[in-house]
Amino acid sequence: MSFGVLTSHAESVDFEAKVLPILKERCFDCHSKEHVDEKTGKTKKPKGKFRMDSPEMMKKGGADGGDLTPGDPAKSTIYTSVTLPDSDDKAMPPKGDRLSKEQQDLIKQWIAEGANFGAWKGAAD
Numbered sequence: 001m002s003f004g005v006l007t008s009h010a011e012s013v014d015f016e017a018k019v020l021p022i023l024k025e026r027c028f029d030c031h032s033k034e035h036v037d038e039k040t041g042k043t044k045k046p047k048g049k050f051r052m053d054s055p056e057m058m059k060k061g062g063a064d065g066g067d068l069t070p071g072d073p074a075k076s077t078i079y080t081s082v083t084l085p086d087s088d089d090k091a092m093p094p095k096g097d098r099l100s101k102e103q104q105d106l107i108k109q110w111i112a113e114g115a116n117f118g119a120w121k122g123a124a125d
């Protein structure tokens, strides 16, 4: 018997299987180590001085800090920013569709459960 991911009986969220793919697709482009974009050939620096491409960097946060507070989604801007309406300057990602409610809830649950990164190490430097 299986329960939906968001029921109160949900198993804890597997970061690499559920959360990382969302961040890779929707956030890493602007929040990774400085790199040359393959398509445009332009150098991309991490926006807001915030890198999300390793657990250490995500916990360290960016210019304003407080980007990931394990156990407290309300104090984690990586969650609160994705729930803001498009019209808000701080809404993330700033381009494209909003994350779906299901994606937002996965991020929220993962943070509430302590933001366990499992075996994921991300970028080495």
Ligand code: HEC
Pocket (backbone or CB within 6 Å): 023, 026, 027, 028, 029, 030, 031, 047, 048, 049, 050, 061, 062, 063, 064, 065, 066, 067, 077, 078, 079, 081, 082, 089, 090, 092, 093, 094, 095, 099
């Ligand atoms: C198209 C580029 C782009 C994408 C994609 C993007 N961001 Fe951002 N992000 C920015 C820019 C630019 C800033 C800094 C200026 C600002 O605050 O609006 C920023 C700032 C932030 C900050 C504040 C950092 C700090 O400490 O000041 C957080 C948190 C954040 N983004 C989270 C996310 C998350 C989570 C995603 C994916 C769901 C995401 N961003 C996707 C461009 C992007």
